[in-house]
Amino acid sequence: MKKKPEISMYYLDGDPFVWQPKQLRADFEAMRRIGADSVCISVLESHTSDYPGKVALARSAGLKVYAIPSRVGGFFAGWPKVASLFAARHPEYLVLTRDGRFQDATAGSVCCPNQPAFRAWFLEWLEKLLDESGVDGVVYDEPKEAHVPCWCPACRKLCPDQDEAARVRFREASVAGLLGEACRLVKRSRPDRTNILFVMPDATGHFKTRILEQPELDYFGNDGPVCHQGEPEQTHQKTSLFDSVPAIFRLADQAGKKRFTLVETFSIHSGAMAELARNLPRVAEWQADLYAFYFYGTGNQEPERVMELSAEAIARIKG
Ligand SMILES: [Zn+2]
Secondary structure, three states, X not given: OOOOOEEEEEEOOOOOOOOOHHHHHHHHHHHHHOOOOEEEEEEEOOEOOOHHHHHHHHHHOOOEEXXXXXXXXXXXXXXXXXXXXXHHHOHHHEOEOOOOOEOOEOOXXXXXXXXXXXXXXXXXXXXXXXXXXXXXXXXXXXXXXXXXXXXXXXXXXXXXXXXXXXXXXXXXXXXXXXXXXXXXXXXXXXXXXXXXXXXXXXXXXXXXXXXXXXXXXXXXXXXXXXXXXXXXXXXXXXXXXXXXXXXXXXXXXXXXXXXEXXXXXXXXXXXXXXXXXXXXXXXXXXXXXXXXXXXXXXXXXXXXXXXXXXXXXXXXXXX
């Protein structure tokens, strides 16, 4: 019989700058009450000193804890959406366009994995975080700009090919390679630690293949909405999880990875609540190995109702 799925809460709202232990404790206890087994807690590159304290609180509430390195080197998504301090201090390590400009990215700039000094800094940062916090694993949240070719001196040397498509493939392999090294580091630090990676639905097939080749990666999946997000008149929408999950899980199955999904319950207008109520119970049908739900996503007009519906979906998954 298939093991029961693990339920995790995606926790980005415990203010990373000012927080009170009693508030976090109450949040973690609330997560346990609705059936969470674990929590994914965001951590910024420049703000790690109080992270072990947060992890200890979650553990004392009975939750496993996964770290979400957010915006580290501009390399990941995550929250809050800030520019990387390392990237700002070291423009010499940034991804460059063909004409030598800094590649514009979703949060400032993004560092190139082929720059040895950036690689070393990132892996040291991660190792220190693992040692000091005692987390049970790491979530690699939407590696950024993997599809953008890099023309920095290091990449020009390693990949002399001038063809744009060849350079995109080279960059995707480079990004996947560094993530694979991070996964190795996580396992070396403690073999029972877990590596979880998810991509945006529009990640290329080549990038997904390169990621799935990384032997130390445990979980693979994606994130996305299950109802309309934003103002009612907003027409541009992200790909629904109902459209993206089947293909992503097929890839995970073929590569022998466990299935992960993150249900995006944020930016939900009151007008979309009926759609959310209809669709959330259906996520149980996907048979993920690890389901993550937002614990109070940002921008919801009816935050308590969204959490109630999430709790009902969790109860249904847990059977
Ligand atoms: Zn480069």
